[in-house]
Amino acid sequence: MNTTAIQAGPRALVSAIADFGALANRDTDVRVLLDRAVQVVAANLCIDCCHIYRASLAMHELELADGVGRGSASIRCDARRIARETLDRLEAGITEPLRTDTALSLVIDGDSSPFGILVACGTTRRTFTRPDEEFVRSVVGVLTDAIRRAHSVRDKARFQAVVTSTGDAIIEVTKEGRIFNWNAAAEALFERPGHDAIGTSAAALFPESDADAFFPMLALVSRGTTLGPMEMDLRKTGGNTVEALLRLSPIVLSDGRITAVSMSVRDLREKRLADRALRMHGDILENMPAAVIVWRLDDLEDPSSLRLVTANRQADAVVGVSLGERIGERFADVPLELSGPDDPIAYATVVRTSEPIDFGERSTGAGRGGVRWHQVRAFPLPDRSVGIVFHDVTDQRELATQLQHAQRLEVIGRLAGGVAHDFNNLLTIINGYSEMLRPKIDGDASAIEDLDEIERASHSAHQLTRQLLAFGRRQVLRPEPIDLRSFLGSSRRMLNRLIGEDIELCVVGHDPVIVCADAGQLEQVLLNLAVNARDAMPAGGKLFVESNLVEIGTDPVVPAGKYGMLTVSDTGLGMDASTLARAFEPFFTTKEVGRGTGLGLSTVHGIVKQSGGHITVKSEPGEGSTFTIYLPAIDETVIEPEPVTSPVRICSMASHTVLLVEDDETVRFLVQKVLNRAGLTVLEARDPDQAMRLADRFTGSIDLLITDVVMPRQSGSELAARLAMRFPAIKVIYMSGYMREACSGHCKLPPNAMFVQKPFVPADLIDGVQRVLQAGTSRTNRTDQQPM
Numbered sequence: 001m002n003t004t005a006i007q008a009g010p011r012a013l014v015s016a017i018a019d020f021g022a023l024a025n026r027d028t029d030v031r032v033l034l035d036r037a038v039q040v041v042a043a044n045l046c047i048d049c050c051h052i053y054r055a056s057l058a059m060h061e062l063e064l065a066d067g068v069g070r071g072s073a074s075i076r077c078d079a080r081r082i083a084r085e086t087l088d089r090l091e092a093g094i095t096e097p098l099r100t101d102t103a104l105s106l107v108i109d110g111d112s113s114p115f116g117i118l119v120a121c122g123t124t125r126r127t128f129t130r131p132d133e134e135f136v137r138s139v140v141g142v143l144t145d146a147i148r149r150a151h152s153v154r155d156k157a158r159f160q161a162v163v164t165s166t167g168d169a170i171i172e173v174t175k176e177g178r179i180f181n182w183n184a185a186a187e188a189l190f191e192r193p194g195h196d197a198i199g200t201s202a203a204a205l206f207p208e209s210d211a212d213a214f215f216p217m218l219a220l221v222s223r224g225t226t227l228g229p230m231e232m233d234l235r236k237t238g239g240n241t242v243e244a245l246l247r248l249s250p251i252v253l254s255d256g257r258i259t260a261v262s263m264s265v266r267d268l269r270e271k272r273l274a275d276r277a278l279r280m281h282g283d284i285l286e287n288m289p290a291a292v293i294v295w296r297l298d299d300l301e302d303p304s305s306l307r308l309v310t311a312n313r314q315a316d317a318v319v320g321v322s323l324g325e326r327i328g329e330r331f332a333d334v335p336l337e338l339s340g341p342d343d344p345i346a347y348a349t350v351v352r353t354s355e356p357i358d359f360g361e362r363s364t365g366a367g368r369g370g371v372r373w374h375q376v377r378a379f380p381l382p383d384r385s386v387g388i389v390f391h392d393v394t395d396q397r398e399l400a401t402q403l404q405h406a407q408r409l410e411v412i413g414r415l416a417g418g419v420a421h422d423f424n425n426l427l428t429i430i431n432g433y434s435e436m437l438r439p440k441i442d443g444d445a446s447a448i449e450d451l452d453e454i455e456r457a458s459h460s461a462h463q464l465t466r467q468l469l470a471f472g473r474r475q476v477l478r479p480e481p482i483d484l485r486s487f488l489g490s491s492r493r494m495l496n497r498l499i500g501e502d503i504e505l506c507v508v509g510h511d512p513v514i515v516c517a518d519a520g521q522l523e524q525v526l527l528n529l530a531v532n533a534r535d536a537m538p539a540g541g542k543l544f545v546e547s548n549l550v551e552i553g554t555d556p557v558v559p560a561g562k563y564g565m566l567t568v569s570d571t572g573l574g575m576d577a578s579t580l581a582r583a584f585e586p587f588f589t590t591k592e593v594g595r596g597t598g599l600g601l602s603t604v605h606g607i608v609k610q611s612g613g614h615i616t617v618k619s620e621p622g623e624g625s626t627f628t629i630y631l632p633a634i635d636e637t638v639i640e641p642e643p644v645t646s647p648v649r650i651c652s653m654a655s656h657t658v659l660l661v662e663d664d665e666t667v668r669f670l671v672q673k674v675l676n677r678a679g680l681t682v683l684e685a686r687d688p689d690q691a692m693r694l695a696d697r698f699t700g701s702i703d704l705l706i707t708d709v710v711m712p713r714q715s716g717s718e719l720a721a722r723l724a725m726r727f728p729a730i731k732v733i734y735m736s737g738y739m740r741e742a743c744s745g746h747c748k749l750p751p752n753a754m755f756v757q758k759p760f761v762p763a764d765l766i767d768g769v770q771r772v773l774q775a776g777t778s779r780t781n782r783t784d785q786q787p788m
Helices: 010-025 030-045 073-091 130-165 184-190 208-222 269-287 313-319 344-353 394-441 445-471 484-499 519-535 577-581 600-610 665-677 688-697 716-726 739-743 762-774
Strands: 049-056 061-069 103-109 114-121 169-174 179-182 227-235 241-252 258-267 291-297 306-311 357-364 372-381 385-392 480-483 503-508 514-517 541-552 561-570 614-619 625-632 657-661 681-685 704-708 731-736 754-757
Touching: 010 030, 010 130, 030 049, 030 114, 030 130, 049 073, 073 103, 073 114, 103 130, 114 130, 169 184, 184 241, 184 258, 208 227, 208 241, 208 258, 227 258, 241 269, 258 269, 291 313, 291 344, 306 344, 313 385, 344 357, 344 372, 344 385, 372 394, 394 445, 394 665, 394 762, 480 484, 480 519, 484 503, 484 519, 484 541, 484 561, 514 519, 514 625, 519 541, 519 561, 519 600, 519 625, 600 614, 600 625, 657 665, 657 688, 657 716, 665 681, 665 762, 681 688, 688 716, 704 716, 704 762, 716 731, 731 762, 754 762
Parallel strands: 503 541, 657 681, 657 704, 704 731, 731 754
Antiparallel strands: 049 061, 049 114, 103 114, 169 179, 169 258, 227 241, 241 258, 291 306, 291 385, 357 372, 372 385, 480 514, 541 561, 561 625, 614 625
16 A cells, blocks of 8 residues: 555544544534544644545535545546545435545535535555545544534524514423413513423413313324414403414424424504404595595506506596406506596506696596586605595686686676766756757657657666676665565566567466665566577467575575575476576676677676575576576565655755765766756855855855755765755755765765665756755755764
């Protein structure tokens, strides 16, 4: 046998193995043992080199773990080749050492797979004897035990770390049911320290009613069956119970033996709270007024991968389908009846950017006959999801429309008030000069006909002004008790003349219905509705007018209460939905140019509202229209006016002096001329200051003040009060083109004041002057009188 050194004898080999084993038993680090192993083998076998190669990546790679020897590169290459061949033999099922004329190679076993290969080799040929092989086997055996022991320690440390850190209570028991391991979570859950629990029976953790079932379960698990998870009550220290989720599983060693049982206990209180919170959130979702739909984007790059996750029942009404039956379906497969947003790209953008998007107001339900409007907003949710909220704003839009309508009426009403004042001044001049002109053209038929046309035009202009004031709710009403049944009876002749012979009039009213309203304005309402019905029946038809006393309970339009109901129905053309929605809108008309002003129904609406009532309309194309007016009913008796039988005494006006105060020069000139023709002495002034100067200079008595209500710097009533201190017996007649001016603010007139509404004709003015002058009591504006 050729060697480069004296090989150790059998006794020395045994001693080397003993020393190496003692080193391994001292829990020496595996890396130190590997290094020591190659040194022991190389020294005792007197070989050039000894290498250990670590098998890795499922034994397809070999990595040099440690080695000794001064061998050349070729020897190292031979050692790796021999290790590779040994590994190949092992994969082929050959476990015997590999011997060559220069090397000996053995497999080092690990815990569950080969750890590596030990190769002992030299530069010269030699025969490795059986003692040599046994020696190397012994070294490899020591390494294998040390490696497995290290793995066991490591795995146990890992397991213990998991047991210690888990939130579940981990309790390990023997097959007899005695506790030998009790982690920190078990201490917290059962309120019992580990040193107190270890060694006791696990059956004590179960309530008395379930304690007998523990040992059969334990026996079943000890034979390899895993039980649970199952919900049950477990007993804490002191007898209290805790809702828990229990799982029992066998503890199995690497050789397959079952040595103990592991009990995993999870506290269900948090789960119960989470479940309750989830149910609460679900209840909130179901009962919230807004509609909510949640989508999940499966693929961030593909918007079409949106799938329906959940939706509340309000969403069904919004989209027109039952979404509960569509959970899990793709966006494209869910039929949504939306005007938008229905583009999955927008929803996917919310998911990718985590930024909400406000889509504004969108309509829904167009295909189902009832359009609703929703404020739509998309917001990001966890797990690549997006929530879509549909907040119904239909009622808000309706209220906003009503507010805009009311604001338009307010603006138009203010405009109408201003126009009425100036316009009625002009009409006063037209009417006054027309009446004064009529005696001068007596006998000239053509001139009289022209004058009649002027007066008719003036009357129409006055009616237009009244309509403007009515729908703007600027008209001053004179409410009084009215019996609707009697009112309709007295209006029958007027209605027949108005609607013509081709329309049949049916007036129905069996019982008295007393309401408080302005008779003139109520007549205007009936007249406008009748004209509207007549125009809707060009080929003839029927007009129904009916009065009733009704009691309203719950109604979306009319508040609860007792009402006098006036119904006007026709069998005419009817209105479609778009026309019906604008029926009461000022200046809206479906008539051809020149046939209507668009003020008829808006005037009706204004008068009814100003009278404290309500009006509704129902109509369909070809089915006619029905207007229903509700006026608050009153429990009063209508007093019919007694006819005047005594003649009116005409007093002489030649000896009376009148102070005329009017800021409009043309009106002032007309009134002065009318008063002079009646024999009155007239002092005229353009404003209150000039009037006071005239009064101060006038040496006689001023019997009558005729003044405009609204004037620069001072009102007519304030001027009257100043003059009353100088002329206590002075009487007053107020004039105005807009009666509302006489009923509000600093211009408000005293009770029982004589008022002449512009436009007036000279005869009306003279009649008023005569009545005031012949009255026995003064109508001055005294400081102790209360405004109307």
